Amino acid sequence: MRGLRKGVLGVALAATVVMGAGGVAGAVGPVVGPARALESLESSAGVGVGAEGGVGPEVGVGGGVGSEVGGEADLAHHGHVSLWDGRVGVWLVSENLGPTDVAEATVRLAFSVPMAGGFDLPPACLWSSDRVVSCRTGELKATGGVGELALDLRTAGHPDELTVDITTAWRDGVADRNPRNDRHRVLVLATGDPYVF
Numbered sequence: 001m002r003g004l005r006k007g008v009l010g011v012a013l014a015a016t017v018v019m020g021a022g023g024v025a026g027a028v029g030p031v032v033g034p035a036r037a038l039e040s041l042e043s044s045a046g047v048g049v050g051a052e053g054g055v056g057p058e059v060g061v062g063g064g065v066g067s068e069v070g071g072e073a074d075l076a077h078h079g080h081v082s083l084w085d086g087r088v089g090v091w092l093v094s095e096n097l098g099p100t101d102v103a104e105a106t107v108r109l110a111f112s113v114p115m116a117g118g119f120d121l122p123p124a125c126l127w128s129s130d131r132v133v134s135c136r137t138g139e140l141k142a143t144g145g146v147g148e149l150a151l152d153l154r155t156a157g158h159p160d161e162l163t164v165d166i167t168t169a170w171r172d173g174v175a176d177r178n179p180r181n182d183r184h185r186v187l188v189l190a191t192g193d194p195y196v197f
Contacts, residue, residue, distance in 0.1 A: 070173035071100035073142065076181040077107055077166050077197075084192035086158040088115070090151040091194075092166070094182075096140035105137040106170040107149075107182075112163040114156040122149065130156070134169060161189045166197065 074097035082089040090109060096102050114130040121127070125135035137147040155162070168182045176182065184197040 071175070073100045073102050073140070073171065073174045073176055074098060074178050074181070075102065075105060075140065075168050075171060075176055077168070077184065078181075080194035080196045081164055081186050081188045082192055082194050083155075083159070083162060083188045083190045085190075086116075086155045088151070088153040088155060088162070088164075088188075090149070090153070090164070092135075092149040092151075094137040094140065094147045094149070096142055096145040097181075098142035100174055101142050101145065102137075102140040102171055102174050104170075104172045105140060105168055107135050107137060108165075108167050108169040109133045109135070109151075110165040110167075111155075113159050116154040116156050119152075119154055121151070124149065125151070159190065161187060163187050 075094065076097060077092060077094050079090065079092040081091075088111070092107065092109075094105065094107055108128070110132045112131070115127075115133075117127070117130065121133065122135070124138065125133055128134045133151065133153075135149055137149075139145065140147060164186050166182075166184045166186070168176065168179070186195050186197045188195045
């Protein structure tokens with residue numbers, strides 16, 4: 001466990017530097033310190049992600065279930081996912097329907113098949129495992145704050161289908177009593193068509 005925590009801390013420190021650079025439309029937020037980055041990454045990558053990369057329940061660290069310290073917001077994620085010839089395209093829009101601003105949130109995309117490594121992610125994202133990508137949304141103002149994200153990924157093989165689970169992994173201490181619009185499971189067939197969520 002101590003080795004895992006050191007590894008997560010190392011990733012958190014590296015992510016702090018990389019994520020601060022920003023560059024994705026709407027997905028750039030303030031630079032977070034190592035302690036907040038570690039909380040976010042432990043919630044996103046270490047706690048709640050099973051050995052197979054599946055998504056487990058959220059925890060009370062940094063805005064998970066049971067944490068209501070910083071007010072209440074209603075985060076929502078929408079977009080589409082496409083699969084063709086071993087490639088996965090994800091377009092994701094995150095928004096805050098209010099009433100409280102969210103300084104930072106982390107959205108987790110967990111795929112049912114392993115992804116091929118070696119491909120660059122946007123600066124606001126990092127690999128949590130070979131099946132999970134975690135991305136910062138940046139600041140989401142109440143009633144209208146929007147963050148956009150586009151991913152172009154490759155699968156380890158050429159699957160005929162996959163599922164992707166989209167969830168809010170961390171929301172900076174803000175409660176969300178309507179999680180139905182920020183948790184989606186999408187079945188995607190290898191047709192190249194956009195599967196909307």
